[in-house]
Amino acid sequence: MFRTKPAKSRGPVVALLAAASLVLALSGCGVEKVTPGEARSKAAGADGKGGKAGAASGAAVDCATVKCIALTFDAGPGKDTPRLLDILKEKQVPATFFLLGRKHVDRYPQVVKRIADEGHEVANHTWTHRILTELEEDEVREELSRTQDAIEKITGSRPTLMRPPQGRTDDTVSEVSRELGLAQILWSVTAKDYSTTDSALIRQRVLDGAKGDGIILLHDIYDGTVPAVPGIIDELKRRGFTFVTVPQLLAPGSAEPGTVYRP
Template structure:
């Protein structure tokens, strides 16, 4: 049975997002549950907390402590719409900086054409996630088509890596109650964002860096794309400045821990 989110933390998607720059195409009055990473951590079950603390205790003994975003000043780094010809360079940078990210991958022309990059993303400790097969807007297609858009990625990633994603990001952030139910059926939590460089508008790496740093707050989720020419060159400067400001850069699942992503739930940081 899925855990219940306290009433104070339950928010209609329409109410939450109307006050933000993120525009969603809502279907009628359909709504679903949204929670922020800090609230997810606070609402973690006793068993999840115990497991997290046990891992941290073991890690401290072994000299390999786990990141604990209840204490650390964390921010999640995510990349959409790859893998692409830029992904290997990005992975080199992340490896050099000892940072892990979450990759919301497309199927058509990406996963299907670049299985080696998918395997490398997994092998180097990054998080595999779903961004649909062909970037169709899930709220604008039939439910069976939306389910196919997501399930094809699940199957493709599983065939390549033996792992099935537990996170998905709806194209353009457009979601509704129906998409939430489909995600729940497929075991996928929805992940939105709080920081966007709008790197689809510019190849100016300095501008991309500036936009990210201006928006980043604790528990934020940064949205970038590893398909655009200006993005990957911006990553070293972004990481350097985030670390200078005291941030620990993590995956989405690390940001939510000790809570585990709940299928169907939409996770989005609160606006500062």
């Protein structure tokens, strides 16, 4: 991917998030990607057997045979995240939260701790949502490591997953991620929830794109998103989907640092 110097002036985080509507084919261009199925097959081939991962309900899940889907939330936590956690707890659904550092992790430390305590996967979405492919190597490292440090201080654990803003990655981002022990996780469906407050529309966009081994991208910082979640969960369960975290989706494989995963 062609790399440019960062612009001197940048818009607010909301403007950067809006750019996530870019076609997925452009995300991480030039970087090899691994699907969840490939991650599972590789691990099963290495040890000669399959594997299962536990879901929030405590039941074992084998995503090689069960229709799994991962619900993920970017750029939080925010004011609505506690309500989202209430919904997930009520419906016994695990999720993966890609947390933003500045004005989010540092503003809502008790919510970050609750996310971890309730069994969800806590992951990294950089410190300020700068586009990593526009940065120098040391800047990429700072964006990721600051969030790693902040999350570890609150939860006692360092994330093993990250999501690059806009899904933009390249060899430099991959190398820094490998150094920091972070796998890169993209997605298969997004509701573009930054562009609407219509919860019914958000719900329908997710349902239209949902598929087995899918990774759903939502943002728990927008007004229309959290109200859409119960309907998304209920309908996907009715369709026979099992909700898992991203690591559960890859099991018995494990997310390898630096590698880019996308359904």
